[in-house]
Amino acid sequence: MSASLTLTFLGHSAWLIRHGDDSILIDPFVTGNPHAPVPADQLEPTAILVTHGHGDHLGDAETIAKRTGAVVISTFEVANYLKARGCENTVGMGIGGGRAFPFGHLKFTIAHHSSSTPDGAYCGSPAGLLLTLGGRTIYHAGDTGLFYDMKLIGDMNAIDVALLPIGDYFTMGVADAVVAVEFLHPKLTIPMHYNTFPPIEVDAHDFVAQIAGKGFAGLVVDPGVSHSL
Numbered sequence: 001m002s003a004s005l006t007l008t009f010l011g012h013s014a015w016l017i018r019h020g021d022d023s024i025l026i027d028p029f030v031t032g033n034p035h036a037p038v039p040a041d042q043l044e045p046t047a048i049l050v051t052h053g054h055g056d057h058l059g060d061a062e063t064i065a066k067r068t069g070a071v072v073i074s075t076f077e078v079a080n081y082l083k084a085r086g087c088e089n090t091v092g093m094g095i096g097g098g099r100a101f102p103f104g105h106l107k108f109t110i111a112h113h114s115s116s117t118p119d120g121a122y123c124g125s126p127a128g129l130l131l132t133l134g135g136r137t138i139y140h141a142g143d144t145g146l147f148y149d150m151k152l153i154g155d156m157n158a159i160d161v162a163l164l165p166i167g168d169y170f171t172m173g174v175a176d177a178v179v180a181v182e183f184l185h186p187k188l189t190i191p192m193h194y195n196t197f198p199p200i201e202v203d204a205h206d207f208v209a210q211i212a213g214k215g216f217a218g219l220v221v222d223p224g225v226s227h228s229l
């Protein structure tokens with residue numbers, strides 16, 4: 001009944017979440033990602049989730065979707081962008097909207113950031129993801145600064161794992177991400193979006209130590225490593 005749920009970190013904000021026969025790829029920035037443990041042509045997801053249009057998140061979504069036929073689920077504008085480029089199986093959703101999919105339930109949350117594709121296409125608002133599958137809820141914050149509504153997200157959802165950006169410069173840094181954990185109060189927090197490039201080099205172990213000091217569990221997962229729930 002509750003098959004194991006495995007989260008594999010592909011570096012930056014890219015994750016592969018496996019549960020039963022479902023293989024869900026989030027923010028598939030693989031080509032050009034110095035920490036990606038596998039090339040894009042070896043990924044065989046059944047669904048691809050994209051938080052916003054920036055190249056380090058949209059990544060290889062188009063080529064992987066075309067090769068595998070996996071559904072791409074993103075914001076309305078990103079989904080339309082991919083559809084116009086020939087991805088046949090896309091779903092475009094809006095902030096605050098949730099929907100059941102064969103793999104589980106997905107809801108789009110706010111994220112304070114920006115969103116356009118590398119070639120300049122307007123992508124509306126960026127998003128975070130609340131993914132519930134196999135009885136577990138995962139919050140992938142996308143790229144965002146700290147926002148007080150994280151408290152609402154945490155109070156309305158029993159988050160098992162929060163995947164939070166900590167790299168500063170483009171997103172929350174360590175100090176703000178610590179406050180985000182207090183707002184979200186997840187069972188486990190795993191940092192992401194750090195050390196990929198020089199501007200976002202931070203000490204993830206320091207982040208985990210700081211949240212541990214406030215009574216929250218954190219785990220540094222290195223690229224290529226899987227964590228099972």
Ligand code: NI
Pocket residue numbers: 052054057113114143170
């Ligand atoms: Ni971004």
Ligand code: MN
Pocket residue numbers: 054056057143170193
């Ligand atoms: Mn980013």
